[in-house]
Amino acid sequence: MSADDTLVFVYGTLKRGALNHHVLAGETFVGEARTEPGYRLYHLGEYPGMVAAAADRHGVGGEVWRVSPAALARLDAFEGTGEGLYRRDRVRLLPPFAEDAVETYLYLLPVGERPLIPSGHWPS
Numbered sequence: 001m002s003a004d005d006t007l008v009f010v011y012g013t014l015k016r017g018a019l020n021h022h023v024l025a026g027e028t029f030v031g032e033a034r035t036e037p038g039y040r041l042y043h044l045g046e047y048p049g050m051v052a053a054a055a056d057r058h059g060v061g062g063e064v065w066r067v068s069p070a071a072l073a074r075l076d077a078f079e080g081t082g083e084g085l086y087r088r089d090r091v092r093l094l095p096p097f098a099e100d101a102v103e104t105y106l107y108l109l110p111v112g113e114r115p116l117i118p119s120g121h122w123p124s
Contacts (some may be wrong), residue, residue, distance in 0.1 A: 049107025
């Protein structure tokens with residue numbers, strides 16, 4: 001891993017075989033992962049959104065990718081960080097990634113009546 005690379009946890013349409021996986025083209029899959037409890041996944045229509053939720057006891061499943069600075073900039077743009085849709089933030093993962101510095105995209109808009117994905121896996 002280059003010193004400039006970032007580990008990123010993806011949980012929705014960016015995962016392998018999913019609709020928007022092409023955004024990660026050329027980057028390195030590291031492994032499947034699950035967050036520590038404290039995060040919930042909501043169905044937002046065509047894609048999911050993960051939010052911090054202190055009451056959660058299950059976490060969210062996804063994948064860890066090692067991405068270059070150029071890919072991280074693409075991901076930030078894709079996730080709408082400049083528009084306030086998502087914020088890239090550190091995420092706490094279960095082993096074997098518990099000691100790694102991993103970032104993810106947290107959904108920033110109110111989830112309101114959006115359906116919770118109880119399994120924490122997209123697609124549900």
